[in-house]
Amino acid sequence: MLAVLLVVLPVASLIAVGFFARLANLVSDRAGEGISDFVYALAVPCLIFRTLAKAQIPAVQPWGYWISYFAGVAVVWVLATVAARQLYRVNSAEGVVAGFSAGQANTVLVGIPLILKAYGEEGAVPLFLLIAIHLPIMMTVATLLVEGRGASPVTILRRLVTHPIVVAVLAGSASRLLPTGVPDLAWLIIEPIAGAAVPCALVAMGMALRRYGLGSGFGLPAVITVLKLVVHPLVVYLLATQAFSMPRAWAGVAVLFASAPSGINAYLFAERYRSGVGIASSAIGLSTVLSLFTTVFWLAVLGVGVN
Template sequence: MQALFDIVLPIFAIVASGYLCGYRNILGPESSQALNAFVYWVAIPALLFNAMANVDLAQVYNLPFMLGFTGALAAIWALTGVLGRYVFRLSAAESALHGLNSAYPNTGFMGIPLAIAAYGEEAALPAIVATVISVLSVGLAVIPIEIARQQNSNILKIVARVLGALARNPMIVAPCAGLLWAWGGLGLPVFVETYTSILGAAAGPCALFSIGLFLVGKPLTEGSMEVASITLAKLILHPLLTAGAVLVLFPTDPLWAMVAILSAALPIGSGPFVLAQAHGIYVRRTSTVMLVTTLLSVVTISGFFVLFPTHP
């Protein structure tokens, strides 16, 4: 339990630091967008390239885990995306982010350290694989957003523009380049390893700080029903579906299954906020729901550890 508080409270502290700086206008009115642009175009691509270039493809290939974890993530995304579109009357692009918010877990900042603290160093590998799958889902969210933006064009123009957007999207290009490097079997040169590691380490803190800056002057009670639906889907429905997937549909190694369920039970990470602010879509709801799910995750993750106890 102490490990949970040790991980959750620093996240709140970083967001609060950003809020205080924004409230005092220390960094200027455009600081949130500028910092978010740095995360989107520089820090996250470095993080993704480094992570994928250092992957041992043979070691991470666990088909039942990948099918179960990815399938549950996709199902939650689709279900809540449809809910956003037809119940809350969101635009197609907003619905895509509504669904992504319900399915994207904070595996990088919370999942990896929590898994290691609970189940030992051997839990690091499935937690890293879950992180890679989750981060790639943010890049794929560009597809419905770009399609929604081109609704009045013919099908060929839509396909061309979506492919062009994907080819320019750093969240797609960086991990694909890293995978190609890993497939070639070459280790990263020391300079590239150090460069991408330093920049990548800045992605999470800067994104969290940017959320705090953005929240200054924004009402957190607006859109409460949307926030409530995302919170319920993320903290309750997502881990339940993941448990069914990795325990019943695609039986997985027990350790990998526990890490998959733990990852799904985590609150929303900063990835959707980075994407939302980069495209100017659904930013306020995304920032609010990240704070709400992070706070409530203290209860839901504690419940997880009751069902799946940690090592003594």
């Protein structure tokens, strides 16, 4: 329990820094929006590029592993979107944010340390394999859902190929073809920007929590939290252990990855489109706090301890 608390605590602490900094008027709402723009347009793309450029991709793809995880994403994304649109009457962009919040996991601050503590080196390969494609796929799908409404195919294509996230995915994938790899000088620029993504994003989200509070109400963030912390890992668990055959560690990694709270990128996406920010920030804050308890449950289900 203490080990899980120590994993979640830094996330909550950085969010609290942003919240109280804004509460004390040390920073303005405009500053928070500027930080969010920096993270979305520069820091996260650098993080994606670094992940894809350095990822070890196996020659034979573990399709059961991919299907188990992303089928869970699809289920909670659809359920969250339908609930948001039908029960809470949000607009289409806010519905995308709700679905994204239910499917996007906080991998960097919660998923990585928790999974490596639970499975050690045995879990490293499936973990970083999933990380390499998780964010690019989620961001690209969410962008298509928002950008694709009412736009011509040419406009959609133009927006996608100039979108910072998509550019990062394409550049990171292309960099793997370089015979000598990415030059060291380029890493001197990319690494510090990528390293700023997570702390800056969490502080900015704390500022957004102060600005929006539970402006979207408690109901929808609570629905998203249940979908993220309970339904998503449950679907993945059933598929990974009952429908497909894979090593025990791989199934466990997929479940714990799915059980992580809503990721900061849902908030960044909402800020990018200035829609559903209250939904995303509230869902992230609530799911982060409650994940302390649900993570202990999923560790018990998987029969592993955090060393």
